[in-house]
Amino acid sequence: MSDENRVQDLRAEIDVINQQLLDLLSRRAQIVSEIGALHTALGADHYDPEREAQMLTALEARNKGPFSNETIKALFREIFRASLALEEQQARAKIRVQRKSPDERTIIRLPDGTEIGNSVFSVIAGPCAVESYEQMDEVAEALSQRGVKVIRGMAYKPRTSPYEFQGLGEEGLQIARQVANKYGMFVVSEIMDKSQIDLFLDYADIFWVGARNMQNSFLLRALGKVNKPVILKRGLAATLEEFLYAAEYIVSSGNPNVILMERGIRTFEKWTRNTLDIGGVTVLKLESHLPVIVDISHSAGRRDIAKPLARVARASGADGLMVEVHPNPPVAMSDAKQQLSIPEFHAMMDEIVQLA
Amino acid sequence: MSDENRVQDLRAEIDVINQQLLDLLSRRAQIVSEIGALHTALGADHYDPEREAQMLTALEARNKGPFSNETIKALFREIFRASLALEEQQARAKIRVQRKSPDERTIIRLPDGTEIGNSVFSVIAGPCAVESYEQMDEVAEALSQRGVKVIRGMAYKPRTSPYEFQGLGEEGLQIARQVANKYGMFVVSEIMDKSQIDLFLDYADIFWVGARNMQNSFLLRALGKVNKPVILKRGLAATLEEFLYAAEYIVSSGNPNVILMERGIRTFEKWTRNTLDIGGVTVLKLESHLPVIVDISHSAGRRDIAKPLARVARASGADGLMVEVHPNPPVAMSDAKQQLSIPEFHAMMDEIVQLA
């Protein structure tokens, strides 16, 4: 037999072996899935390094080549990894915030019929913090001219230092409520602690969980009992997986109306305050049916890139954006550098409308 | 004239200007104080954003460079802020957690006279979570053999997923208390929400604020009213500055007994769970008088480097270390990969003792 014929024969044998390998890998995966389900029921971790070590040792003992033990172990580690991924994927499939079909989407409906997460691109805006009735009134008037329905009514500000301005408290909520009522808008306001829920129910239409509280599981679970939507901001160093699990705390506690907000992650880069993870936004839209909003103020920390970031937010497939607007940014009591003036806000809105 | 001489001349001129600036700032502060007193008499608010806006507008109109209007406004905002602080007669310039002299140190004293932050290197240890009385008893016995006085009694576990083991709750606290009493030890336990303070006062000797809650200002302030020490863990992406300000929330609320714990920061590196910021530990020891403890378990996420990390913690000038110890790590309900077995714990202790 010629060398070339021999090669053909050997290749045919390889094809058979490939099929046998496939069948074994599939069978193996089925068993692993079953174990995974039992582990989930038992509350155990899917990843079991000791068990893997035992299996590798057994394989090493049996291996007679020609693959080296190192190669065999590397190949089996790949198989283990694929099995683990399958288990985790199956575990995630049970997660409520995970998108189950391409068309699944959660739509948040506000009392007047306004929707977030449907086809309209939503804009949420307002000053960093409520400072006075006049300030809120001036901003709200401008927002209402552009059809903005949700205004920031921030009365409790999480601040790095205890000596910084911490917000007006309940007085701030009252002002926000009055102004929102005047213009037919809805108030979103940051809640800092679960003890504030009753207070906020009196004034706010949408609860807001800040980046520092993204993994405050007591607060998240308590908001799962509330009958109003919740905006959940991504922690400044939270992975997308952690972000979705934080949303899962709320949804699994009974409140399906969660809006995810990407606000930039902390990196080494200094020319922007944070690094807007726009790729993460596109992944969130794939992985979850929840609405996703892009915070173009905290991610940038500077107003001079608000226009392109607004365009980017819209192009990313996000359901809306959040932007800070102040009648007089230089004297703002917090985040002076990133708030837009009212004319800058109008210019930004013009950008988005052009894209529509 | 040479360039270097010219620089000398210009610097002398700067020195004169600095003095003039200082004199003007001082005179300005005196006037502002007087206005403040009058305002207090008139019952008016010290903070007047409108007046500030007017002053900034006037400065902008007069400014001919080379500083941009933005810079001028930023500088004057700093002056306004300093004046406001003065006016409100708060000695905010001095942060309480800041070290004032090289010898200043906060020493935490436990009821039996045990000290943390004094010359002895403290070891805090115990399992990741309380799982059963037997588990705690077995660990506590080993710890007590090595003179460990503070045991982890973790009954509420902050977890990424709502479907992971969340701790035994109050039962866990009870177990920890019983075991600690049996061996003459003290319980440190993580508090998740300020609503738990009374519960924890019944069982725990030291409060523990986890990384996810480092900037939960409501919890921090509430712990400032508690008469027991608090271990504050650094957030996984918190700067050292933010860490010290978080401690300041507790201390400025009335509780001086705060212990800082470095537990690794989140970076791109994958071979350790987090990146232990040992340089940060040395900086904290320079900047603050508070005791600093190194968490060698969460920073590494693997037990095979526990021995060198324990030596490192000791060599860094930290006041102690925290390590997770479990009777049977592979079956632990959380953090299985990083907990030391009891023999491994003894081996680690031998390392530290050799250094003493």
Next chain:
Amino acid sequence: MSDENRVQDLRAEIDVINQQLLDLLSRRAQIVSEIGALHTALGADHYDPEREAQMLTALEARNKGPFSNETIKALFREIFRASLALEEQQARAKIRVQRKSPDERTIIRLPDGTEIGNSVFSVIAGPCAVESYEQMDEVAEALSQRGVKVIRGMAYKPRTSPYEFQGLGEEGLQIARQVANKYGMFVVSEIMDKSQIDLFLDYADIFWVGARNMQNSFLLRALGKVNKPVILKRGLAATLEEFLYAAEYIVSSGNPNVILMERGIRTFEKWTRNTLDIGGVTVLKLESHLPVIVDISHSAGRRDIAKPLARVARASGADGLMVEVHPNPPVAMSDAKQQLSIPEFHAMMDEIVQLA
């Protein structure tokens, strides 16, 4: 005089002091600028911590209140910081890659008149690596149908491990050249070392400096002597400032035709290979007149978000995008997960065209 009149008088005095402060700060800034220019001439650093320390000590000695020494030092540190920023801004103003006016832009012109950096959104595409003539031909045919003028002709691959596929070498360049000629396209290819310049001049139309070589100053300077455009990729942990300075190495050595490519930065996030810094793209467009291209393949590391990222790149104001396309991605010798198939490429192009 009434208290209110007294307040008015004091406020008038404050207004005068504000003006005097402004004049002194402006004069101070002029002097500092002059010193800065001398320092630049002397090759010295602008930031001089010793000098700052001396000035603060002198101010402290002179200060008689009411501001505390801490406050005075804080205020003067702000003044120092503003002065330093001014100096650095003035130093940067001399940097060639810095945009001097809003309309300034560098336009790269290819031999057939194709422009990059002008109003048309450019697409650069091709497989991760040249693997064979057939592979390149199949891709190039598809690209040419959509008007793509620049094809990746990667013959030297920088790889993490020395045992991974390192590219076909000169044979790869030859294939790329042949295929580009057939379809009237231009070849861009990554150069690894300055010793390859002559070789590349024979085959490539555009030089490509990879992320690992972004700060290889010997290579950058050598490319400054070349009469062909250079695509410079941002290093995976390079700040925008470092990125622009790396471009400055090329431009200041004589080659003005540099294209900046953002390709994602390394962060803790794992669901994308890197984190696309789209905010950075918008800042680069503000700060520099050079064209900016967005690499949607390496930043994502996954093909399922190619469409939204292409829309995002376009919306950001970038001058184009780079995407990897392979006839059969699963068998690609490198980066299999992120290369688009040809139908996926067409779908992505449809997205961009819709936006135009």
Next chain:
Amino acid sequence: MSDENRVQDLRAEIDVINQQLLDLLSRRAQIVSEIGALHTALGADHYDPEREAQMLTALEARNKGPFSNETIKALFREIFRASLALEEQQARAKIRVQRKSPDERTIIRLPDGTEIGNSVFSVIAGPCAVESYEQMDEVAEALSQRGVKVIRGMAYKPRTSPYEFQGLGEEGLQIARQVANKYGMFVVSEIMDKSQIDLFLDYADIFWVGARNMQNSFLLRALGKVNKPVILKRGLAATLEEFLYAAEYIVSSGNPNVILMERGIRTFEKWTRNTLDIGGVTVLKLESHLPVIVDISHSAGRRDIAKPLARVARASGADGLMVEVHPNPPVAMSDAKQQLSIPEFHAMMDEIVQLA
């Protein structure tokens, strides 16, 4: 049957499948080897992407889950890759820099018998850059008093900006050589490009590859041909895995004498210039037999924590440390803030000696 028993049964079935997989993989490898031999005889290429694509298509057609087609293809690609490696008869599975046994260690021997990587803790020191003969002489005298054998003789400085001081060039190498000869010391100097190798062979005893060049594979391979030791610095955002692979480029090219240097990684923290990854040092010592040195200057970027960091380096199990020393740090032409004065150097040495 209980859940736990069911898990045991399923695991036993997995063990059988693992064995069957192993046997099939081994048989497959034998056949592939035989094909490889025939291919070699036929003069054909071992790598046949078309054949691989056919096999993957066949597997995809047969696959009925639970693994997705993507996962199956990924697993078989790993099998193909392992087979290819075997076929080409390269023992790639074994990375040379990987530690094979707990006692394995590479010891670098300098001409006078000085060893790095043996039991003595080595100190490498000297100014950031060679500035003058006098500067080098003053430092070298101090170093030699403390038994330091390797002096930094940096003549080419990689700098962020092209306008910063770039080193004295060959003159700097000459000065370093003269001074080293005077004190019986060895020169380590950073090489920037492979074209400099002959020049450096004339002056330097140890080559130094900087962080920016860690993945410059052309330079690494060229240094693999050199008969002198190489210090390889970790890239500022390189994972430990990438770091070891970079060392492998040198070692696999023929030069076993590589010293790894950890110099801090880039993170968000600002109070230190970089974040010293001391956990990474302990992992490197586990994973590799190469000597590991800790750069306490660049990692900190400030001299006031040099003493504790020196203790930390020693305690970590590293083989030595590198520190910058300058006769007059405030006037240094680069890195002024982090260089130690000579008295500070002596104080630091006293710290280390106390630990010995």
